[in-house]
Amino acid sequence: MHKLRVTYVAGVVPGKWIDRFTERYPQIELSVQRLDEGDPLAALASDDADVVFVRFATGENPRDDTRHVIPLYAETEVVCAAKDHDIEYLDQSVSAAELAEFEHLDLADYPVAVGGVAMAMEVVSSGGFVARMPMSLARLHARKDVIYREVHDGEPTQIGVAWLKDTEKSEMIDEFIGVVRGRSANSSRQGSVRAKQQQGSAKTKRATQTGSGKSGKAKPQGKAKPRKRR
Known part of the structure; x- marks a missing residue:
């Protein structure tokens, strides 16, 4: 079974995303861990997590050349x-x-x-x-x-989801990010849905090409009957 490791900072409540993902992709095992101390981005760098929910100051998105970070919501x-x-x-x-x-x-x-x-x-x-x-x-x-x-004039924070750009688990992570962002199971933005659509298009194309390549003999035309003279 494939496995996806998720780490989140205290204060995040990922239950709904975990339940939805598990229901949609039962073939993928989820390992979920709460981080009460330390930097969850370090868990990505050390390969201790595949996806992390991170907290950062508003306007200071920690994305860089090695990782994606998508803001999800603001905290008061x-x-x-x-x-x-x-x-x-x-x-x-x-x-x-x-x-x-x-x-x-x-x-x-x-x-x-x-x-x-x-x-x-x-x-x-x-x-x-x-x-x-x-x-x-x-x-x-x-x-x-x-x-x-x-x-009311404090320092709001952001919660975002982060993952590495270069990873062998890109397809699984893409499915998980889709669930977090609220995509439906049939959304064309989901990698698995795009793959099925591409497979379906390829089958249709092959069937069309096969059908257009069939040859048939023309039916012989009957001889014209001679006209009777009066």
Whole structure:
């Protein structure tokens, strides 16, 4: 069985794409892994993944000569704070200026080894600090004692899907990217559909050529009957 390895950053919810792909291509085995720390693009370079879902700053697409990166959707930035913190009583959307007076945590100071984002949220719940992050991460690590508000002039991020340009699994990857981008099973942009269409066209062409090459003998015409004289 063919195998496709997919890695995604925390906050991405690839379940619908995985289910749709598995249903459409049961002959391909999918290996799916969430990456809570590190650069998923490094997994491509080291051949530890065939397709990765990556997070990057808006306007800073990491595509280059070796890989494709297609933006999928934007993520809103939020600020997380303890319940009953002053931020809870601000509007549903706050500005970066309003947040300047509060002590901020840096998520980079919370690697997986010390608990990652979950540990950062626990510190936030104590009330002494706030933390800014993509909304998807805030939802993933949601706590009853932590609230979040959208930062309307914050730094939005993008989620994109990336894969190498030169790979032996190009056909499988093309099918997976098609599912992620919402192509139907019969879309002519899918490689498998194009292949079937080309095969069908070739068969039709051969059948047409074979039919036009048949020869047949002309039917003999009967002799004209002599006209009777009156």
